[in-house]
Amino acid sequence: MKSTKSKLLLHSSTPLRRRPFNRLFALIYAAAISVLLYHHAGTLLRSPTSTVLSFFTSLSFLISDLILAFMWVNSQAFRMNPIATKPLPENLLEVLNRPEDFPALDVFICTADPQKEPPATVEATVLSVMAYDYPVEKLSVYVSDDGWSEVTLFALMEAVEFGKVWLPFCKTNRVIERCPEAYFGSEFAVRNCNSEAEKIKEIYEDMKTRIENAVERGYIADEYKSSMQKAKAFGKWTKDFTIRDHPAVVQVISQNSEDKDDAGCSLPNLIYVSRQKSRTIPHHFKAGALNVLLRVSAVMTNSPIILTLDCDMISNDPSTPHKMLCFFIDNSLKANLGYVQFPVCFDGLNKADIYASELRRMFHINPMGLNGLLGPDYFGTGAFFNRRAFYGGPLSMIEPEVPQLSPDFVVKKPINDQAILDLARHVASCDYENQSKWGSEIGLRYGSLVEDYYTGYRLHCEGWSSIFCSPNRPAFLADMPISLHDLITQMKRWSVGLLEVTLSKYSPLTFGMRFIGPLMAHCYSYYAFGPIWPFPIMVYAFLPQITMLHNISIFPKVSDP
Ligand SMILES: O=c1ccn([C@@H]2O[C@H](COP(=O)(O)OP(=O)(O)O[C@H]3O[C@H](CO)[C@@H](O)[C@H](O)[C@H]3O)[C@@H](O)[C@H]2O)c(=O)[nH]1
Numbered sequence: 001m002k003s004t005k006s007k008l009l010l011h012s013s014t015p016l017r018r019r020p021f022n023r024l025f026a027l028i029y030a031a032a033i034s035v036l037l038y039h040h041a042g043t044l045l046r047s048p049t050s051t052v053l054s055f056f057t058s059l060s061f062l063i064s065d066l067i068l069a070f071m072w073v074n075s076q077a078f079r080m081n082p083i084a085t086k087p088l089p090e091n092l093l094e095v096l097n098r099p100e101d102f103p104a105l106d107v108f109i110c111t112a113d114p115q116k117e118p119p120a121t122v123e124a125t126v127l128s129v130m131a132y133d134y135p136v137e138k139l140s141v142y143v144s145d146d147g148w149s150e151v152t153l154f155a156l157m158e159a160v161e162f163g164k165v166w167l168p169f170c171k172t173n174r175v176i177e178r179c180p181e182a183y184f185g186s187e188f189a190v191r192n193c194n195s196e197a198e199k200i201k202e203i204y205e206d207m208k209t210r211i212e213n214a215v216e217r218g219y220i221a222d223e224y225k226s227s228m229q230k231a232k233a234f235g236k237w238t239k240d241f242t243i244r245d246h247p248a249v250v251q252v253i254s255q256n257s258e259d260k261d262d263a264g265c266s267l268p269n270l271i272y273v274s275r276q277k278s279r280t281i282p283h284h285f286k287a288g289a290l291n292v293l294l295r296v297s298a299v300m301t302n303s304p305i306i307l308t309l310d311c312d313m314i315s316n317d318p319s320t321p322h323k324m325l326c327f328f329i330d331n332s333l334k335a336n337l338g339y340v341q342f343p344v345c346f347d348g349l350n351k352a353d354i355y356a357s358e359l360r361r362m363f364h365i366n367p368m369g370l371n372g373l374l375g376p377d378y379f380g381t382g383a384f385f386n387r388r389a390f391y392g393g394p395l396s397m398i399e400p401e402v403p404q405l406s407p408d409f410v411v412k413k414p415i416n417d418q419a420i421l422d423l424a425r426h427v428a429s430c431d432y433e434n435q436s437k438w439g440s441e442i443g444l445r446y447g448s449l450v451e452d453y454y455t456g457y458r459l460h461c462e463g464w465s466s467i468f469c470s471p472n473r474p475a476f477l478a479d480m481p482i483s484l485h486d487l488i489t490q491m492k493r494w495s496v497g498l499l500e501v502t503l504s505k506y507s508p509l510t511f512g513m514r515f516i517g518p519l520m521a522h523c524y525s526y527y528a529f530g531p532i533w534p535f536p537i538m539v540y541a542f543l544p545q546i547t548m549l550h551n552i553s554i555f556p557k558v559s560d561p
């Protein structure tokens with residue numbers, strides 16, 4: 001990576017104007033809370049003279065208000081120093097003026113279930129990043145398929161074929177929506193368009209139909225296995241294997257040095273990875289999948305920068321990599337910048353948003369508050385990482401088992417070299433991590449169902465910082481669970497994952513306090529202790545009615561001390 005020329009501004013930071021008001025408000029509110037707690041304590045101390053029920057009531061309110069006060073303190077940590085950071089990509093080209101100046105970028109996309117995450121969605125996400133405005137020879141896309149689905153592999157092969165017309169079309173026509181599904185969506189007819197676009201739309205619709213038919217059938221018809229190479233790739237799906245028991249597959253679908261689009265330009269690398277699974281060995285869900293991608297990509301391209309995406313999160317702006325580079329190449333940040341997090345914005349929410357699914361506090365407001373501290377937590381998707389951040393703190397690098405996995409290793413062989421492919425399959429095997437530091441000190445961290453929150457937290461504890469970058473045009477657009485059932489399942493999973501961190505030896509209140517300071521620790525505690533919200537809410541929802549029935553006063557009287 002090249003360093004910034006002196007004084008060239010690549011980003012700006014503005015403290016939000018509400019900062020002094022937040023602090024003043026916190027002071028006044030803290031005084032009010034102290035008075036309330038004093039009142040509760042007084043009531044409790046006087047209660048030996050009263051009934052068991054009134055003692056129990058006072059105790060419940062005291063505990064509830066203590067929890068609420070604790071959560072309030074946690075929430076205030078976000079309000080102490082909110083900062084908005086803006087990249088200035090227009091200055092970037094002064095620093096990086098030749099394609100070879102750009103650092104290589106590996107994009108990781110995870111998918112796990114071809115029914116819930118249709119291969120057509122994966123294909124759309126893949127195309128949206130393959131069409132980034134980025135030197136193609138520096139761009140590699142890795143798809144992790146935990147669903148062991150030949151249809152997903154088929155969808156990626158189709159994506160590359162369609163990409164051969166789509167990528168040049170986008171670049172010559174300066175298309176902003178590089179996800180074909182978004183471009184050919186509802187506004188296509190209004191916006192447009194020329195006959196070339198109409199023709200491409202037809203090709204796209206045909207491809208989608210082929211993918212959807214394959215999903216319906218559940219296997220790949222022989223007509224699509226015409227070439228030797230394809231027959232060999234699909235030949236790995238035999239009756240001997242199941243989703244929980246199968247070997248590792250690493251399949252290069254497009255290769256930058258060989259494959260060209262219809263305009264004669266190279267295509268980015270696209271690699272399909274389905275890690276080995278065995279019923280007897282834990283796979284650690286998404287954290288395990290990302291660690292396999294970290295290793296496979298290290299062996300094949302080892303780019304210093306990594307973007308992690310869920311398969312249902314499309315790129316909505318082709319210039320996003322330029323924006324993240326404004327931070328990564330800045331000398332003043334570079335030494336300990338672990339990741340740049342973009343907000344999660346949702347597509348297709350109804351205007352009323354009845355389940356409050358936009359999660360504005362979690363994905364927009366709180367990260368701005370963290371930005372003035374060590375930086376935002378990791379959301380699991382839409383984050384660009386410094387690969388080095390996965391290998392120990394900024395000053396104490398942890399060496400992996402083999403030199404090929406080290407972030408400093410320079411890959412000299414092409415990605416489809418047999419030795420490279422053999423090693424990639426080896427590092428994607430299910431017992432590779434046995435007795436290693438993967439998951440504990442290297443890579444994404446195991447131990448919590450919210451591996452994103454936990455990993456971001458551990459990186460901050462190791463001394464890495466992060467940046468929240470929220471451009472006006474959303475960098476990514478995600479799908480949201482639409483049904484109440486999906487939403488509740490997701491909330492349950494998040495709550496269990498957060499409690500796993502709260503109750504571990506890495507709890508933000510103890511471990512965090514020591515390593516990231518009180519404000520950051522309170523911010524992380526805000527989420528870690530989030531699952532205890534229902535306790536005070538239940539007390540306030542049901543106790544007042546019970547006390548009314550028993551004629552117990554729960555509010556102070558004017559005459560009270
Ligand atoms: O064994 C698994 C399980 C999940 N995934 C992938 O992980 C992503 C997230 O899983 P999902 O079931 O969609 O969970 P969500 O609750 O929607 O995801 C949010 O919460 C997760 C846990 O905190 C984060 O990892 C995600 O990035 C974040 O979007 C998806 O792309 C899955 O395909 C895998 O690759 N392997």
Ligand SMILES: [Mn+2]
Pocket residue numbers: 310312
């Ligand atoms: Mn999801």
